[in-house]
Amino acid sequence: MGLSRRDFIKACAAAAAFAAAGVTTARPEWAEAAEDGITWGKAPCRYCGVGCSVLVGVKGGRIVSTKGDPAGPVNKGLNCIKGYFLSKALYGKDRLTTPLIRKGNRMVEASWDEALDLIAAQYKKAIAEHGPDSVALYGSGQWTIQEGYVASKLMKGGIGTNNLEPNARLCMASAVVAFMNTFGSDEPMGCYDDLDLGDTYVLWGANMAEAHPVLFSRLIDNKLKHPKVKLIDIATRRTRTTKMADEFIAIKPHGDLAALNAIIHVILRDKLYDEAFVAKHVSFKRGKENAPYGLKDKEAFNETPADVKNLTFEEYKALMKPYTPQWAQKVSGIPAAKIEELARVYGDKSRKVNSLWTMGVNQHSRGVWVNNLIYNLHLLTGKICKPGENPLSLTGQPSACGTAREVGTFAHRLPADMVVMNEAHRKKAAGIWGIPAEKIPAKVGLHTVEMFRAIDRGELKCVWIQCTNPFQSLPNLNRVRKAAQSRKAFIVVSDIYPTRSTELADVVLPSASWVEKEGVFGNTERRTQQWFKMVNAPGKAREDVWQLIEFAKRMGHGALFPYPEKGMHRAIFEEYRKFTLGTGKDLAPYGVYAKVRGLRWPVKANGTETRWRYTEADDEHVAKGEGIKFYKAPNNKVSVWFRPYEPPAEVPDRNYPFWFCTGRLLEHWHTGTMTGRVPELRRAVSQATVELHPEDAKRLGIRNRDQVRITSRRGSIVLTAEIGGRGTPERGSVFTTFFDEKKLVNEICIDAFDPLSKEPDFKKCAVKVQKA
Amino acid sequence: MTKERDDSGISRRRFLKEGALAPFALALAAAGGGTVYLRPGEAHGFVLRPPGAIVARRFLAACVRCGKCAQACPYHSIRLQDRGVGIGTPYIAARHTPCYLCPDLPCVKACPSGALDQKTTEVEKVRMGTAQIVDREGCLSIRGLRCEVCYRQCPLIDQAITLEPRHNPRTGEHTIMEPVVHREKCVGCGVCENACVLPKPVIVVRETVEVQRDSYDF
Ligand code: SF4
Ligand code: SF4
Ligand code: SF4
Ligand code: SF4
Numbered sequence: 005m006g007l008s009r010r011d012f013i014k015a016c017a018a019a020a021a022f023a024a025a026g027v028t029t030a031r032p033e034w035a036e037a038a039e040d041g042i043t044w045g046k047a048p049c050r051y052c053g054v055g056c057s058v059l060v061g062v063k064g065g066r067i068v069s070t071k072g073d074p075a076g077p078v079n080k081g082l083n084c085i086k087g088y089f090l091s092k093a094l095y096g097k098d099r100l101t102t103p104l105i106r107k108g109n110r111m112v113e114a115s116w117d118e119a120l121d122l123i124a125a126q127y128k129k130a131i132a133e134h135g136p137d138s139v140a141l142y143g144s145g146q147w148t149i150q151e152g153y154v155a156s157k158l159m160k161g162g163i164g165t166n167n168l169e170p171n172a173r174l175c176m177a178s179a180v181v182a183f184m185n186t187f188g189s190d191e192p193m194g195c196y197d198d199l200d201l202g203d204t205y206v207l208w209g210a211n212m213a214e215a216h217p218v219l220f221s222r223l224i225d226n227k228l229k230h231p232k233v234k235l236i237d238i239a240t241r242r243t244r245t246t247k248m249a250d251e252f253i254a255i256k257p258h259g260d261l262a263a264l265n266a267i268i269h270v271i272l273r274d275k276l277y278d279e280a281f282v283a284k285h286v287s288f289k290r291g292k293e294n295a296p297y298g299l300k301d302k303e304a305f306n307e308t309p310a311d312v313k314n315l316t317f318e319e320y321k322a323l324m325k326p327y328t329p330q331w332a333q334k335v336s337g338i339p340a341a342k343i344e345e346l347a348r349v350y351g352d353k354s355r356k357v358n359s360l361w362t363m364g365v366n367q368h369s370r371g372v373w374v375n376n377l378i379y380n381l382h383l384l385t386g387k388i389c390k391p392g393e394n395p396l397s398l399t400g401q402p403s404a405c406g407t408a409r410e411v412g413t414f415a416h417r418l419p420a421d422m423v424v425m426n427e428a429h430r431k432k433a434a435g436i437w438g439i440p441a442e443k444i445p446a447k448v449g450l451h452t453v454e455m456f457r458a459i460d461r462g463e464l465k466c467v468w469i470q471c472t473n474p475f476q477s478l479p480n481l482n483r484v485r486k487a488a489q490s491r492k493a494f495i496v497v498s499d500i501y502p503t504r505s506t507e508l509a510d511v512v513l514p515s516a517s518w519v520e521k522e523g524v525f526g527n528t529e530r531r532t533q534q535w536f537k538m539v540n541a542p543g544k545a546r547e548d549v550w551q552l553i554e555f556a557k558r559m560g561h562g563a564l565f566p567y568p569e570k571g572m573h574r575a576i577f578e579e580y581r582k583f584t585l586g587t588g589k590d591l592a593p594y595g596v597y598a599k600v601r602g603l604r605w606p607v608k609a610n611g612t613e614t615r616w617r618y619t620e621a622d623d624e625h626v627a628k629g630e631g632i633k634f635y636k637a638p639n640n641k642v643s644v645w646f647r648p649y650e651p652p653a654e655v656p657d658r659n660y661p662f663w664f665c666t667g668r669l670l671e672h673w674h675t676g677t678m679t680g681r682v683p684e685l686r687r688a689v690s691q692a693t694v695e696l697h698p699e700d701a702k703r704l705g706i707r708n709r710d711q712v713r714i715t716s717r718r719g720s721i722v723l724t725a726e727i728g729g730r731g732t733p734e735r736g737s738v739f740t741t742f743f744d745e746k747k748l749v750n751e752i753c754i755d756a757f758d759p760l761s762k763e764p765d766f767k768k769c770a771v772k773v774q775k776a
Numbered sequence: 777m778t779k780e781r782d783d784s785g786i787s788r789r790r791f792l793k794e795g796a797l798a799p800f801a802l803a804l805a806a807a808g809g810g811t812v813y814l815r816p817g818e819a820h821g822f823v824l825r826p827p828g829a830i831v832a833r834r835f836l837a838a839c840v841r842c843g844k845c846a847q848a849c850p851y852h853s854i855r856l857q858d859r860g861v862g863i864g865t866p867y868i869a870a871r872h873t874p875c876y877l878c879p880d881l882p883c884v885k886a887c888p889s890g891a892l893d894q895k896t897t898e899v900e901k902v903r904m905g906t907a908q909i910v911d912r913e914g915c916l917s918i919r920g921l922r923c924e925v926c927y928r929q930c931p932l933i934d935q936a937i938t939l940e941p942r943h944n945p946r947t948g949e950h951t952i953m954e955p956v957v958h959r960e961k962c963v964g965c966g967v968c969e970n971a972c973v974l975p976k977p978v979i980v981v982r983e984t985v986e987v988q989r990d991s992y993d994f
Binding site for chain 2: 244670730
């Protein structure tokens with residue numbers, strides 16, 4: 005095709021006309037030469053979990069342009085503003101182009117051999133002196149599937165430690181645990197089509213307008229087309245999402261735990277549940293309670309099968325009796341009448357109800373429980389596994405699903421829903437990896453927060469960080485930064501730019517990013533998207549897979565990675581794919597992904613995708629006549645958990661009277677290392693601000709753009725006040741974003757985490773707010 | 777700068793020299809701002825004056841070119857014309873630094889001549905000009921992308937600019953979120969023009985047009 009931008013706009017308009025007339029137009033295929041010398045290739049967007057498809061224009065060895073891919077089913081040619089500027093993300097002036105080794109206070113250029121030999125020597129020394137559990141690898145939900153897979157095989161099958169974590173521990177871990185303990189398999193039954201087909205959407209702590217931009221535009225279109233569609237935004241802050249919602253329901257931080265229980269109470273009390281669905285599919289359970297908050301080092305908490313009590317429906321109903329709307333009103337701030345109304349919304353047989361949530365629910369010291377309670381609503385009312393009627397856990401990162409969760413780069417996971425604690429799972433993994441099963445340790449590794457605490461305690465001797473920026477993004481940041489500064493561990497950081505993490509490293513490795521390498525991402529809706537390498541990385545930068553395999557060779561584990569140099573990414577993927585076949589998470593052969601704009605797994609025998617899991621209407625693993633079958637759950641029965649209310653880890657008091665919450669905004673991606681180098685985005689939003697409620701601001705004598713000091717028990721920062729802007733927190737709360745590397749806002753955050761998922765609570769701690 | 781040390785005890789200058797390891801904010805500062813891509817908006821000869829400026833004809837006569845307003849501005853938004861008939865008169869180059877609408881309008885208070893009207897005390901009442909989308913086909917939001925940067929940066933978000941969502945017929949399943957400026961609320965501060973992500977801004981502050989009255993109420 006080869007279009008200039010102007011032609012492209014025209015062509016799109018024409019395409020719409022054709023589409024209306026039922027004609028399909030030619031679509032740009034991978035890498036077609038164009039008249040003006042630009043070659044276009046397909047790739048998923050580098051940034052968020054929405055997973056838009058883009059076309060990348062390359063000329064003279066450089067990315068000169070990108071555009072939304074009209075053939076991309078998620079975005080149909082659209083992008084958000086981050087995606088629009090993708091072509092600039094890799095071309096900041098200060099790209100890392102050579103390995104650097106710390107010499108005292110200086111970072112000195114080095115060759116790859118010097119750097120890798122040094123890393124291997126340090127790892128070997130630590131392993132010889134302190135055992136394999138004294139080393140770790142900390143990766144990312146922005147790793148490609150191949151990178152995550154190689155990392156897992158190296159750490160778990162080679163070095164023999166489960167000290168492997170993704171930054172997805174900080175965002176999706178709570179969702180994962182709830183998927184596993186409810187359905188027996190990770191990731192949603194529904195997909196984005198539900199946003200087009202449903203009529204009721206309840207958002208639990210999700211600012212979709214900014215965090216899932218293109219998806220939100222799809223959801224709103226459904227509302228524009230169908231007057232019946234209702235969008236209910238339940239949140240602690242009024243956002244751009246609120247502005248387009250039909251209703252905003254203010255909730256106190258942590259109040260979701262109370263409100264959800266009360267909604268369930270009403271559903272049970274008024275018999276709004278689907279008796280037949282419950283009888284056929286549901287078993288009731290009660291887990292371990294009075295859980296800690298992980299504030300003490302090494303505080304152990306587990307919900308083993310021995311801790312789980314099976315309940316009858318009657319017992320469950322009795323347990324839910326005390327959770328009345330009147331009680332919940334006090335705890336959540338939602339009026340009792342509103343809770344009754346929400347219960348009737350969920351119970352309304354004429355409404356197709358969807359719940360949508362992200363970090364408000366997951367980054368929560370009882371995040372798994374809140375996920376469980378949302379599932380309870382859908383399982384009790386039978387509103388699940390039907391087109392347009394599903395709970396949908398939204399993902400933040402481009403491959404939190406594909407890599408962190410499906411490949412399983414967590415301290416307890418193996419690929420395709422398997423876990424290291426399970427002997428049969430270790431055997432299966434060892435079989436595919438061609439190693440003795442004893443090689444894979446059964447002991448769960450250090451989860452993210454404990455991993456970095458272990459550096460502080462001096463127990464972890466080496467950690468290699470790839471594709472993420474923990475020394476900006478971890479909670480209680482002062483503690484971990486201090487530990488790194490005092491050189492308690494040997495720290496390697498692979499990245500594409502200098503970051504707040506590279507500045508603390510002993511060795512910095514320059515990485516290739518995105519289309520400078522070949523890779524595969526998996527998005528929120530189980531869509532697996534592949535791309536080819538299109539340009540060379542600058543200088544000596546090399547991709548993370550190469551770095552890991554070269555390191556493996558030096559560690560004596562080179563035999564684990566017998567991939568040909570040409571076709572390496574295909575070979576890695578094909579090996580990984582063996583884990584998925586026949587599990588209900590089946591992936592297609594690599595060659596298929598090279599052609600399509602992603603496919604949603606499980607991919608069927610005939611090569612087509614699955615939109616809705618667990619239903620005979622779409623999922624091949626369910627036989628005709630079975631209707632809905634939760635075939636991954638024990639006895640095909642999903643769990644409805646009784647999850648009581650327990651208070652948050654830290655609540656505002658006289659000294660620290662405000663709630664503090666952090667989050668994302670549309671213009672920047674995570675810690676801003678890439679979007680911060682795009683001049684247009686940097687100008688659009690150049691610094692983190694702190695949002696206050698106008699009444700709180702007035703009381704404190706703070707006006708717009710004043711400097712405000714925020715102090716918690718852990719740290720203190722000064723931010724510019726933003727009052728009446730894009731977001732307004734409820735009274736008694738303040739909000740800020742975490743992208744700004746000059747403002748390490750996570751120094752304020754508490755490192756309390758969910759005892760089941762070990763995911764930190766970035767959404768609430770207590771602070772004082774003063775005019776600076 | 778030379779003395780400033782980062783957490784690792786490495787002096788910043790050395791850091792930059794040795795390994796180019798400074799995080800981006802500092803790297804940009806060292807590179808001198810990196811604003812080369814900036815182009816001004818097409819305002820058809822309209823010059824943006826400080827808040828409270830009286831009508832253009834009389835303003836040039838009243839202003840004594842003392843530069844007190846410029847001195848009072850904490851953001852250095854106000855510049856002084858360095859050539860032409862209006863040499864020394866204050867103006868705002870929104871694409872470079874817009875007016876950030878200080879709640880107490882120190883620039884107005886500082887003006888001794890009445891060129892900035894002392895009756896201007898509420899920021900919402902300021903009328904420096906009116907923003908307009910001058911190139912609808914260029915605006916990314918109107919093309920269906922999720923941009924709306926101007927909207928989210930506007931100090932009078934949801935009043936001076938609102939988003940008007942409508943179906944996107946090109947994709948058939950997304951929403952065009954069009955930023956629409958409302959002249960009765962827009963103060964003309966230029967924050968939107970400053971923030972517009974396109975090389976030449978497609979939202980530009982221009983002269984506030986006179987409202988033509990008729991008998992229709994809507
Ligand atoms: S950041 Fe997300 S919404 Fe924006 S273009 Fe990329 S994938 Fe799409
Ligand atoms: S209101 Fe404030 S920012 Fe605007 S011109 Fe006056 S002093 Fe400068
Ligand atoms: S000039 Fe732009 S930013 Fe300022 S009030 Fe008007 S629309 Fe808003
Ligand atoms: S910032 Fe510019 S391109 Fe973006 S919506 Fe506003 S006017 Fe349009």
